[in-house]
Amino acid sequence: MNYDVAVAGAGLVGATLACALAKAGLRVAVIEASEPLPPMGEDWELRVSAITPASEFILRGIDVWDALPCDRMGVFREMHVWDATGGGRVHFDAAEIGAEALGHIVENGAVQRALEHRMASLDTLKVFRPDTVEDLLIERDRATLRLGGARLHARLVVAADGSRSRLRELAGIACDGGDYGQEAVVATVLTERGHAETAWQRFMPDGPLAFLPLPGRFCSIVWSTLPEHAQALLAQSDEDFADALGQAFEWRLGRLETVGGRAAFPLRHLHARDYVGERIALVGDAAHTVHPLAGQGANLGLQDAAALAEVVHDTCSRGRDPGRRSNLRRYERWRKGRNRLMQEGLSGFQWLFSSRLEPVRAARNLGLSTVDRLPPLKRLFMRYASGFGGDLPRMARSPRWP
Numbered sequence: 001m002n003y004d005v006a007v008a009g010a011g012l013v014g015a016t017l018a019c020a021l022a023k024a025g026l027r028v029a030v031i032e033a034s035e036p037l038p039p040m041g042e043d044w045e046l047r048v049s050a051i052t053p054a055s056e057f058i059l060r061g062i063d064v065w066d067a068l069p070c071d072r073m074g075v076f077r078e079m080h081v082w083d084a085t086g087g088g089r090v091h092f093d094a095a096e097i098g099a100e101a102l103g104h105i106v107e108n109g110a111v112q113r114a115l116e117h118r119m120a121s122l123d124t125l126k127v128f129r130p131d132t133v134e135d136l137l138i139e140r141d142r143a144t145l146r147l148g149g150a151r152l153h154a155r156l157v158v159a160a161d162g163s164r165s166r167l168r169e170l171a172g173i174a175c176d177g178g179d180y181g182q183e184a185v186v187a188t189v190l191t192e193r194g195h196a197e198t199a200w201q202r203f204m205p206d207g208p209l210a211f212l213p214l215p216g217r218f219c220s221i222v223w224s225t226l227p228e229h230a231q232a233l234l235a236q237s238d239e240d241f242a243d244a245l246g247q248a249f250e251w252r253l254g255r256l257e258t259v260g261g262r263a264a265f266p267l268r269h270l271h272a273r274d275y276v277g278e279r280i281a282l283v284g285d286a287a288h289t290v291h292p293l294a295g296q297g298a299n300l301g302l303q304d305a306a307a308l309a310e311v312v313h314d315t316c317s318r319g320r321d322p323g324r325r326s327n328l329r330r331y332e333r334w335r336k337g338r339n340r341l342m343q344e345g346l347s348g349f350q351w352l353f354s355s356r357l358e359p360v361r362a363a364r365n366l367g368l369s370t371v372d373r374l375p376p377l378k379r380l381f382m383r384y385a386s387g388f389g390g391d392l393p394r395m396a397r398s399p400r401w402p
């Protein structure tokens with residue numbers, strides 16, 4: 001079977017890329033290891049993502065945004081960030097950059113289901129699932145993927161199969177990375193007071209605690225902390241966990257009630273040394289993983305998808321081969337430096353706020369308060385956090401695609 005592009009992994013990033021390419025008329029194969037998701041239940045899902053306005057454009061461009069269940073999406077127009085060990089704080093407000101919102105909080109499963117639905121509607125897109133990539137052969141004018149149940153040929157293969165990417169390994173692309181020494185505990189809570197469509201983040205020496213607004217008085221929480229503390233939090237009764245959480249959050253939204261379960265995710269940082277090779281490109285977590293403290297991981301991946309779709313589309317429109325490394329280099333130059341900067345910035349932030357050294361503590365509190373008093377700097381932060389900083393792919397600027 002011959003395709004223009006074969007995408008391994010139909011997570012948020014791979015499925016978005018596949019839809020963008022197929023909408024532009026390319027023949028696309030998608031290989032996904034998991035079964036399709038069951039229909040959405042009534043309970044809140046544990047995994048949510050803060051989706052930036054730039055990512056909203058990308059999802060609009062592939063006709064997925066309007067298929068999301070708006071009654072299950074939270075919006076945040078403001079953000080409060082403060083340091084637990086001093087008076088440093090900063091307040092962001094979308095109105096200061098003339099925007100309606102700083103982003104939306106969406107259950108990952110809701111986006112995933114909308115993407116699955118969209119993939120099924122595109123004539124030139126075929127999904128192989130559940131199936132996995134077992135072998136890769138790069139030849140002069142094509143790549144061959146051996147799956148558990150089939151063999152595919154494509155001009156370009158894309159690794160979108162997450163941080164432990166098998167395709168990246170088969171292509172022999174090395175990574176730099178390590179552990180943050182933290183795990184992120186996630187849960188959903190009902191708060192006594194309304195969250196005021198605001199995202200809240202309190203930095204503690206063991207890691208940041210975020211409250212992300214869902215509809216009504218519900219919040220999704222992400223509590224990054226030391227692994228042993230994370231495991232202890234998972235083992236607590238609902239009442240004890242709600243109490244520990246409320247204390248850690250200084251009871252800003254009153255008393256808390258947990259709804260549903262809890263889970264913990266080990267946090268790692270990783271960066272592939274190359275984003276492209278002959279007939280292969282890496283996107284999303286297969287290329288980079290970052291600390292979740294700024295809710296940027298999936299958003300960076302969606303920008304990768306939009307940039308790669310644009311490069312492949314432009315290359316094909318000129319009658320050139322989209323799998324040639326020389327043509328793919330534009331994608332690498334576009335995204336790698338930017339993602340690395342964001343990753344290093346977030347790692348620096350995480351180090352700065354974990355430090356117990358007095359001069360560092362004093363400096364970060366002063367830094368936060370200074371940013372709060374400097375509107376131009378605040379606006380710059382907000383533009384980057386909204387995904388609108390730097391050289392944007394076409395899809396992130398306008399919902400018209402291709």
Ligand SMILES: Cc1cc2nc3c(=O)[nH]c(=O)nc-3n(C[C@H](O)[C@H](O)[C@H](O)COP(=O)(O)OP(=O)(O)OC[C@H]3O[C@@H](n4cnc5c(N)ncnc54)[C@H](O)[C@@H]3O)c2cc1C
Pocket residue numbers: 008009010011012013014031032033034048049050051131132133160161162163165166167184186222265283284285286292294295296297298299300301
């Ligand atoms: C606690 C936490 C909170 C986060 N919050 C946010 C947030 O608010 N905002 C944000 O932007 N990001 C957030 N992130 C990061 C975000 O979740 C990831 O960056 C994003 O999900 C990566 O998407 P992906 O599609 O690249 O990879 P994945 O989601 O890992 O998808 C990879 C896909 O590939 C499939 N696969 C794996 N191996 C194979 C194979 N061999 N063959 C075929 N298929 C395969 C998998 O089944 C999966 O479907 C958070 C992360 C954590 C841990």
